[in-house]
Amino acid sequence: MTKKFVLGxxxxxxxxLQAIENVRAAGTxxxxxxxxxxxxxxDDVLGIKxxxxxxxxxxxxxxxxxxxxxxxxxxxxxxWPMIIGGKPHIALPSFIPVxxxxxxxxxxxxxxxxxxxxxxIRPTTRVNVFDKRSTDDKFVMAxxxxxxxxxxxxxxxxxxxxxAxxxxxxxxIK
Amino acid sequence: MTEERLIISRxxxxxxxxMIAIGVILLIVGIIAMAAGGGEHHAEGHGEAAATxxxxxxxxxxxxxxxxxxxxxxxxxxxxGVFFVAVQYVxxxxxxxLIKRVPEALGYYLPIGGVVMLLVFLxxxxxxxxxxxxxxxxxxxxxxxxxxxxKSGYLNTAFFLIRMIVFFALWILFFNWxxxxxxxxxxxxxxxxxxxxxxxxAMFLVVFGISSSVxxxxxxxxxxxxxxxxxxxxxxxxxxxxxxxxxxxLTVIILKQNGYLKMVNANHLHDLGKFVFAFSIFWTYVxxxxxxxxxxxxxxxxSIYFIDRLSGNAGNFKWIxxxxxxxxxxxxxxxxxxxxxxxxxxxxxxxxxxxxxxxWLDFYLMMMPGTLRTSASIGFIEIGTALVFLGVFxxxxxxxxxxxxxxxxxxxxxxxxxHHHV
Numbered sequence: 251m252t253k254k255f256v257l258g259x260x261x262x263x264x265x266x267l268q269a270i271e272n273v274r275a276a277g278t279x280x281x282x283x284x285x286x287x288x289x290x291x292x293d294d295v296l297g298i299k300x301x302x303x304x305x306x307x308x309x310x311x312x313x314x315x316x317x318x319x320x321x322x323x324x325x326x327x328x329x330w331p332m333i334i335g336g337k338p339h340i341a342l343p344s345f346i347p348v349x350x351x352x353x354x355x356x357x358x359x360x361x362x363x364x365x366x367x368x369x370x371i372r373p374t375t376r377v378n379v380f381d382k383r384s385t386d387d388k389f390v391m392a393x394x395x396x397x398x399x400x401x402x403x404x405x406x407x408x409x410x411x412x413x414a415x416x417x418x419x420x421x422x423i424k
Numbered sequence: 425m426t427e428e429r430l431i432i433s434r435x436x437x438x439x440x441x442x443m444i445a446i447g448v449i450l451l452i453v454g455i456i457a458m459a460a461g462g463g464e465h466h467a468e469g470h471g472e473a474a475a476t477x478x479x480x481x482x483x484x485x486x487x488x489x490x491x492x493x494x495x496x497x498x499x500x501x502x503x504x505g506v507f508f509v510a511v512q513y514v515x516x517x518x519x520x521x522l523i524k525r526v527p528e529a530l531g532y533y534l535p536i537g538g539v540v541m542l543l544v545f546l547x548x549x550x551x552x553x554x555x556x557x558x559x560x561x562x563x564x565x566x567x568x569x570x571x572x573x574x575k576s577g578y579l580n581t582a583f584f585l586i587r588m589i590v591f592f593a594l595w596i597l598f599f600n601w602x603x604x605x606x607x608x609x610x611x612x613x614x615x616x617x618x619x620x621x622x623x624x625x626a627m628f629l630v631v632f633g634i635s636s637s638v639x640x641x642x643x644x645x646x647x648x649x650x651x652x653x654x655x656x657x658x659x660x661x662x663x664x665x666x667x668x669x670x671x672x673x674l675t676v677i678i679l680k681q682n683g684y685l686k687m688v689n690a691n692h693l694h695d696l697g698k699f700v701f702a703f704s705i706f707w708t709y710v711x712x713x714x715x716x717x718x719x720x721x722x723x724x725x726x727s728i729y730f731i732d733r734l735s736g737n738a739g740n741f742k743w744i745x746x747x748x749x750x751x752x753x754x755x756x757x758x759x760x761x762x763x764x765x766x767x768x769x770x771x772x773x774x775x776x777x778x779x780x781x782x783x784w785l786d787f788y789l790m791m792m793p794g795t796l797r798t799s800a801s802i803g804f805i806e807i808g809t810a811l812v813f814l815g816v817f818x819x820x821x822x823x824x825x826x827x828x829x830x831x832x833x834x835x836x837x838x839x840x841x842x843h844h845h846v
Contacts, residue, residue, distance in 0.1 A: 290845050304763070335720060343716050 252421045254395040255281065256402060257380055258409035259388050259416040263289055266389045269412035270295045273391070276408055281392040284384035303361055310360025311353045318352035319345060378422040395419075427610075427829035430684055432822045440815045440822075447811030451487070454804030458483040481799040488548030489795045490805055494813040495544065496643050497787045499537035500664030501671050501817075505530025506599045507632050508668060510625035513602075513618075518840035519695055522688050525830050526675050528606060530668065531599035532824035533817050538592035541643075545588065552795060555579045555649040572649055579646060587642060591635045598628040606832060613834040636661050644787070647794040651729045655714040660790075662707040666752075667783040669699045670776035675821075677769045677776075684830055690767040691844045697766030700776060704756040711749070732793040740798055744789050751782035784810065 258273075260266040267289070273280060274297065283296060293300075326332065327340040337344065366372070384390040391414070393405060406417045505527035512520045549556040559567030561576050572579070601624050609617035637657025645656045653659075673696040679685045718726045733741045756775050765771040792800040832838060 300763075308761070336722070337720075343712075343719050346712065346716065 252423050254397075254419060254421050255380065256393045256395055256400075256405050256409070257416075257418045257420055258391040258393070258412075258414035259381065259383070259418070260391065260413060261388055261415055262413070263389070265413035266391070267291060267295055269409070269414065270391065272412045273393075273408060278393060278405065278408065281394045284380060284390040284392070286385055286387060286389075289389075303365060306364045307357045307361045310364075311357035313360075314353040314356030315349055317356070318349040322348060376423075380420055380422070381418070426831070427833055428684055428686070428831045430679070430822075430826045430830055432826055436822070437819070440819045443818070444812050444815035447808045447813075447815060450804045450808030450811065452808075454808055455483045455487065457804065458486065481796055483805070485548075485551040486796060486799075486805055487809070488544060488551045489791060490809040491540065491544045492548065492552050492643075493787055493791050494784075494809050495537055495540045496791075497667070497784055498533055498813055498817045499541065500660070501668045502530045502533035502537060503595055503632070503636070504661075504664045504668030505672065506534075506595065506602065506628070507636075507665065508672065509602060510598075510628045510632070513622045513625035514629060516622075516837075518837035519692065519844040521832060521835045521837045521841035522685065522844075523672065523676050523692055523696070524606075524832055524835070525825065525828060526679070527668070527672050528603060529821055529824035529827075530671065531595075531603065532820045534592065534596050534599055536816065536820060538588075538596065541588060541592070542585075545585070549581065552791075553646060553649070554794075555646060556581060575649070579649070584642060587638060591639055594631050594635065598624065598631065602628070607828050609834045610829055610832060615836050617834075618836050636664070644790050647791055648729060648732075650725065653714055653718075653726075653729070655710055659707075659710045659714060662703065662710045663783050663786050666700065666703040666707050667780055669696070669703055670779040670783075672696065673700055673772055674776040674780070675825075677773055679830070681769065687831070687842050689844075691846050692841075693769065693772060694763070694766045694846050695844075697760055697772055700772070700779065701756060701760040701766065704753060704760075704779065708749070708753040708757075711753075732797075733789060737793055737800075738798050740800055741789060741793050744785055748782065748786050748789055751778050752786060755782075 258269070260269060266283070266285075270280065270283065270292070274295075280296065283292065285292070322345045323340050326334075331339045333339070334341075334344075379385070380392050381388065381390045391409070393400075395402065395405075402419070409417050508527040509524060511517075512524065544552075554560075555572050555575070557567065559565035560569040560572045562568055563573075602621060605617045605621045605624065609621075640657045640660030644660055645651075645653070673693070676685060676688060676693070676696065680688055715730065718730060721727075728736075733745050735742070755778055759771060759775050760766055788802075788806075835841075
């Protein structure tokens with residue numbers, strides 16, 4: 251199945267930010283904006299909500315802490331008690347480094363894995379590059395065309411009047 | 425960019441004077457109570473501990489060690505303020521320009537700190553530092569201590585005083601140098617002062633790296649003369665730096681709430697919050713690195729330090745030991761974890777006040793078990809001295825803040841700081 255997109259090409263960051271605001275204010279839904287580098291404040295104008303990934307990180311970290319403590323207490327305190335350095339079987343201070351490491355490990359891996367799942371990134375993922383110049387020196391605003399409802403010429407005018415240096419159409423395989 | 429001049433009203437100054445007055449009154453009450461009652465007696469303690477819990481300590485000793493404690497604490501905050509400014513210069517940091525005058529003004533306490541430190545040492549060295557007693561170095565004396573005698577090449581009064589004077593002289597020199605450049609930049613503009621400040625800061629950082637560690641050994645570690653720890657310089661630095669960051673953040677918030685620093689917004693607070701959060705964890709990291717190795721190895725000459733602070737000294741310091749960790753690690757860690765908390769003034773205010781109190785306790789815990797031992801407590805003398813020092817510190821600090829515009833108008837990175845966004 252193919253989908254059709256209208257691409258507005260911009261060559262200035264400030265013009266782009268203003269254009270995004272105007273295009274959204276005109277009631278057009280922006281599919282995505284591609285940029286060669288992170289643009290400050292673009293999340294706000296695009297209306298992208300803050301990521302909830304930190305919450306995942308917190309709970310993965312909490313899991314790591316609990317798992318590490320449980321593992322060490324159970325192994326060294328109950329399953330196979332050993333006397334190490336004359337300390338009690340359950341000697342908490344000596345468990346802290348492992349607990350710390352597992353907390354960091356679980357939080358980090360949990361975040362990366364969650365990110366892949368949520369963004370649907372897997373080894374077979376095909377990425378549509380709308381315009382190769384978005385990896386060099388141009389900003390590309392992509393707007394999805396719904397057959398019948400989207401008027402391409404109005405869209406063209408809207409983008410051009412907001413500073414687009416080019417407006418292209420592109421069909422991509424979904 | 426327009427200048428912003430801080431005006432400290434007569435009323436505010438009077439409040440600081442009132443703080444000093446209350447402190448002095450509490451001190452006098454405490455001293456009279458101690459002189460009349462022969463020290464505060466604690467009926468608690470069991471068996472053997474009860475006997476040692478009544479060691480009499482003179483009020484002069486208690487006063488001197490309190491003066492030392494507060495002076496080390498506040499000098500550290502002032503010094504770490506200058507350190508913060510130097511780090512920002514060397515790192516070519518842009519975000520901190522708007523708040524830069526706050527840490528800069530902290531340094532105004534350094535001359536006072538130097539004088540008080542010198543005076544307290546000259547009058548109170550025997551009460552605070554065990555190693556200053558002559559008999560320890562005399563083979564024929566019954567007090568002779570071969571371990572301390574072996575350290576006499578480094579730990580002797582003359583060298584100690586030389587180090588103290590040299591460090592304060594260098595710190596004050598670099599502080600004045602940086603400050604002068606900063607104010608000249610306001611007046612004349614251009615980037616010359618900025619580039620010069622970077623070079624001064626780089627030199628200061630080298631001086632600071634050595635002197636902060638050595639002064640930590642001298643002023644804090646040498647109280648427990650037999651004990652040693654290679655982590656100690658870092659530990660005291662971490663405590664000083666996080667207190668200083670808390671003081672900077674708190675001042676920025678208070679100034680902002682009073683209508684100053686108009687261009688400072690949640691983004692700057694966020695970065696300050698991150699600093700406070702990160703260095704609370706850094707302090708804990710150093711604390712734990714020191715604790716765990718000593719706990720694990722369990723060598724008597726090392727573990728005595730923590731025994732003195734846990735079950736030793738009739739358990740006098742046990743609650744402070746755990747409060748220290750709770751207030752300085754668990755509280756900031758959990759409260760400042762989210763992004764929103766770091767961007768809200770109220771959260772930052774609560775945490776920074778807790779940290780400032782917590783690290784005062786931290787220094788208390790470093791100094792009291794080695795000096796006042798079982799007779800240490802937090803009473804009128806402790807609160808009084810702390811209030812006097814706080815009052816004096818705030819007077820010099822706020823006076824320093826009024827001396828220049830709160831916004832460094834000609835700083836080359838000012839524009840970047842105004843548009844700072846995280």
